[in-house]
Amino acid sequence: MNRKGIRFRDQLKERLKDPVFAKAFAEVDAEVRLAVALADAREHAGLTQAQLARKLRTKQSNISRIEQGSQNVTLRTLEKIAQALHCRLEVKLRPA
DSSP states (O other), X not given: OOGGGSOHHHHHHHHTTSHHHHHHHHHXXXXXXXXXXXHHHHXXXXXXXXXXXXXXXXXHHHHHHHHHTOSOOOHHHHHHHXXXXXXXXXXXXXXX
């Protein structure tokens, strides 16, 4: 099958066999999942980035960076976001 015919998950599964790639992927995987979860929660709450930013007394661009996974977010900031979205923040550690 040519490269265009290979599904993303299959490509990822194959690339994860490479220890260097697997390590790099693991480092960003949690950040990406967090960013997606925050954007989903905001949308579920029916808020725009600008509306959430106003609730948090910050700029919309900060919310955008958080949702893109390009900003290092503190636990305190996550707690404030959760409160603004009427959500409960859970942090879990699981064996790899």
